[in-house]
Amino acid sequence: MVKLALVSENARDYGHELAKGVANFAQRRSDWTLELFNPTDVVSNRDVLHGIDGLISHVNDERTCRILRDLDIPIVNTFAKSITATDVSVDCDHAGIARIAAHHFLKRRFQNFAFCGFPGLPFSDPREHAFTDLVAANGHEPCVFRGKNLTNWVKRLPRKCAIFCANDVRAYQVIQTALSLERPVPSDLAVLGSDNDTIICAFSPVPISSIDPNARGVFFGLSAMHTKRDMLRAVMEGVAYSLRDCVEVCREMGVSVSDMMACGGGGTSALWRQMLADLYGCSVKTVTSKEGPALGVAILAMVGAGMYDSVPEACQAVIRTKQVQEPIPEQIPVYDRCYQMYRSLYPAMRNSFKALAKL
Numbered sequence: 128m129v130k131l132a133l134v135s136e137n138a139r140d141y142g143h144e145l146a147k148g149v150a151n152f153a154q155r156r157s158d159w160t161l162e163l164f165n166p167t168d169v170v171s172n173r174d175v176l177h178g179i180d181g182l183i184s185h186v187n188d189e190r191t192c193r194i195l196r197d198l199d200i201p202i203v204n205t206f207a208k209s210i211t212a213t214d215v216s217v218d219c220d221h222a223g224i225a226r227i228a229a230h231h232f233l234k235r236r237f238q239n240f241a242f243c244g245f246p247g248l249p250f251s252d253p254r255e256h257a258f259t260d261l262v263a264a265n266g267h268e269p270c271v272f273r274g275k276n277l278t279n280w281v282k283r284l285p286r287k288c289a290i291f292c293a294n295d296v297r298a299y300q301v302i303q304t305a306l307s308l309e310r311p312v313p314s315d316l317a318v319l320g321s322d323n324d325t326i327i328c329a330f331s332p333v334p335i336s337s338i339d340p341n342a343r344g345v346f347f348g349l350s351a352m353h354t355k356r357d358m359l360r361a362v363m364e365g366v367a368y369s370l371r372d373c374v375e376v377c378r379e380m381g382v383s384v385s386d387m388m389a390c391g392g393g394g395t396s397a398l399w400r401q402m403l404a405d406l407y408g409c410s411v412k413t414v415t416s417k418e419g420p421a422l423g424v425a426i427l428a429m430v431g432a433g434m435y436d437s438v439p440e441a442c443q444a445v446i447r448t449k450q451v452q453e454p455i456p457e458q459i460p461v462y463d464r465c466y467q468m469y470r471s472l473y474p475a476m477r478n479s480f481k482a483l484a485k486l
Contacts, residue, residue, distance in 0.1 A: 130160050131160065131179065131181050132164055133149050133161065133183045134169055134184040135166075135186070136166060140322075144481065169191055173194050182198075182203075183204075203215045204216050205217045206250070222257035224257075226257055229257075239267070239270075239284070239285040240268075240288065241284055242270075242290070242291050243271075243293070243301050245274070246272075251294075254291075254321070270288075278308070281304045284310075295320035296324070299327050302332065302335065365469075367403055368465075371466055385409050389412065390419025390420075394413040394414075394419070397450070400450070403452075408454050408459050412451045415447040425445075
């Protein structure tokens, strides 16, 4: 019988999920016995690991690493840092996570960017480099926290700044600091964490947006009676529900959404416009011009050329609306219930996404 140990902190979600995954695998091995230890247990009494044949660890502090190094047994470390010259490290794609964060902010047209991590830690540095490299490649100079004074750093950040944090712990700290400085989140500082630590997120005074690289799309409620037509509508509704999340953020900020303009290819669909009107509870209009972005550029050019004194004045003169879709009152509560179901799906399937990623 092989006697193994897992040495990992269990105060946060990551430690719980790691222990759960290792335990589930160990239960399928009849030739294994597995014991769980907190790093503080090992530091206070290293004899607890006597007789262990091998261990899986998630530790970073040098004192615990030194004790594990002296054991002279096979080690698999999940902290992206080798404890001995011969151990194995298991890690995630830190650069990939950072690129997701950068693309998320760039698509939302942010002009100011920042990264806040833990300089020198093996998971933080590659996330910093990948995020700042991609942001810089798109013509922006990000502000990077160098680990000295978080309050002063947050205070000096420009308005409307997109901040990617190395993990949810750092995101929580940035949010707390921003609120203490009376800098509203997310209207002034948009904070994005990583690793989706539900325990940390639960303690945050405002919701922490966090990247879960394991998340996947699903068709929920599919049965034999559904057709291709139903699946196409489900995709459209999924997009509409995700936009409803943005509408809810606006409402939390005290912004009333009473009118919406749809342009481009999607705006030509009466079905989609009606769906949006019913889901958001407001009228949805489209413009006579088929090219919304090009029209916006033309308006800015006319203001720049002096044809109009301001952008609002130009919009008033140039934009013409048509095909107004009003919400259908009886549809609004139906979509509200469906939206709440949509919001419940990710938390319910989060662990399944993790298990799928491990297959």
